[in-house]
Amino acid sequence: MKKRKYILSQLVLLLTLTLHSTVFAQNLTDSIAGPITLKQAINYALRNQPAVKQASIDEQINERDIRIGLSGWLPQVNGSGLYNYYFKGSPQAGASGANIPSNVGSIRNLSTLGITASQAIYNNDVFLASRAKKYSRQYYKDNTLSSQIDVVSDVSKAFFDVLLSEKQLDITIADITRLQRSLKDAKNRYTAGVSDPTDYKQATIALNNSLATRKQTEEAIKSKTALLKQIMGVNGSTPLSLSYDSTRYEQEISIDTLQALNVNNRIEYRLLESTKALNNLNVSYYRYGFLPSLSATGSYQNAYFSHDLSDLYNNGFHTGYVGLTLAVPIFQGTKRLQNLAKAKLQVQRTDLDLENTKNAINTEYTQALAAYKSNYASYRLIRENVDLASDVYKVVSLQYREGVKTYLDVIVAQSDLRTAQLSYYNALFNLLSSKIDVQRALGILPVEQPQ
Structure with missing residues (x-):
């Protein structure tokens, strides 16, 4: 009975761990589902876009390069071993680093067998690595931020x-609905003998044009969605739907156009600027390249020699x-x-x-600001015009049904x-796109860190 209870408890524990591991693995998987907002799309892209990941990896690679360069300040310790068999003659004193007694x-x-160690006291290469780490870290940090801004x-x-x-597409579908209704009215009026077939044919032409526009727009949405997926780092087979909040977008169109540009x-x-700082360090490196390198060294060696191999390591001589x-x-x-002159030219x-x-x-900011102001006035x-055109259509449509207006x-x-709706x-x-251009030109485009 005790054995069965033990086996049962182990099975329950195993099942619990398996389920927990599965849930944990699912939580680690980054997914995107349902209608997403612009903020969600940006955050997903910052986590998954290959260019951003590559920039982050470049930052880590640079950190390793810094540690490689700074490792020269640490003691360098090496071990060595040697074995020689002399089939003719014999080694002389001092051969192979061994002092053989007479x-x-x-x-x-x-x-x-021996060990040697050295400690750099001054070395121009290592000194350069110490001074350059600050600027190289800043460069790659800014490079990652640049990739995020692009995304x-x-x-x-x-x-x-x-x-x-x-x-x-929504406007075209609504237009098709109106045209179908107009086509039905025109057909009924023609059947009743109130109008000639011209109205009916014109309604058919307009409806066919809108149907063709709907198909073109549907295919354009597929193409543009594929591009958005690529920029976000979303798998091509993953469905993607977007959330639209007209009130929020209309509230976010404004920007302070009096902000001063600061490059x-x-x-x-x-x-x-980081590149220039690194180039200036290269100038200093080659300028002081005539200075000597100084290091502390030490060595400890054991020498073993004999006529027979079996007793080679019985006695040793230490230095x-x-x-x-x-x-x-x-x-x-x-x-x-020549390197100094080259560094100065760089x-x-x-x-x-x-x-x-x-x-x-300066040019980019001027152009972006001009485009924003123009788009803002147009908006x-x-x-x-949308409200005015909607009112006009309702009145004209009613008047047509009453025979006051022509088709x-x-x-x-x-x-x-x-046209007004489009x-x-x-x-x-x-306007929203031009606002992004202005923010980017000013260097104030917000970049939220991936969650």
Whole structure:
């Protein structure tokens, strides 16, 4: 009975651990489901976009490079071992690092075991690694941030592009519904002998055009959604649906257009400044390359030798020393001077990159701000047209049914309503995209850390 209870308890424990492991593994899997907001799309992309992951890995690689460079400040310890068999003659005193006493007879086997250590006191290479770590860390940290900014901008614009196409599809479907109703009215009037077949044919033409537009828009949504998935790092077979909040988007269209441009806020400019700092360190490295390298050294050696291999390690002779090693570069064929001149030219080139980037940032900001102001004015004016066009269509449609207006008036009113609705969403999403461009040009585009 006790054995059965023990087996049962072990099975229950095993099942519990299995279920817990399964649930834990599922929690670790990053998934995206249901209609997602722009914020959710951005956070998912920051966690899964390959370019962001690569930038993070580059940051880790740089950290390893820093540790590799700084490892030169730590003691360097090496062990050594040697065995020689002399089939002719015998080793002389000092051979193979061994001091052989003169009273030792014929030698056929010799072996040495030892350990050496060195400690750098001053070394130009290691000194450069110590000074460069601060700037290289900042460079790769900014490089990761740059990748994140690209993702935020690209995901936002692709997200708005898909939403725009979805809204265009909704407008087209609503237009088809109106056209079907108009076609039915025109057909009934023609059947009743009130109108000629022209109205019926015009309604059919307009309906067919809208049906073709619907198909084109549906295919465009598939294409744009595939691009959004790629930017987000979503698997192509994973379904993706977007959430649309018109009130929130309309509340987020404004931005302070009086903000002063500061190029130091731009990540591209900061990356170049870090590059210049690293280039300046190279100049210092080659400028002081004539300084000697100094290190402390030490060694301890055991030497074993005998005529017979069987008693080789019975007796040993021990030697050890400590000292200083000084390496002075005297002449390197002007290599140091040429590298110094090259490093100075690289600094000058980086200065020109900074100047060119500053000018490009000013131009980018001016263009982005002009586009934003233009889109904002268009949005404010076009938003009023939607309500006006909707009222006009309702009146004209009612008047057509009463025989006051012609069908041509209905077609014009429908076209105006559809154009106003499409123009409204175009203006809204163009305005939101241009706001992102302004924020990026100012260097204030918010980047939330992946959760």
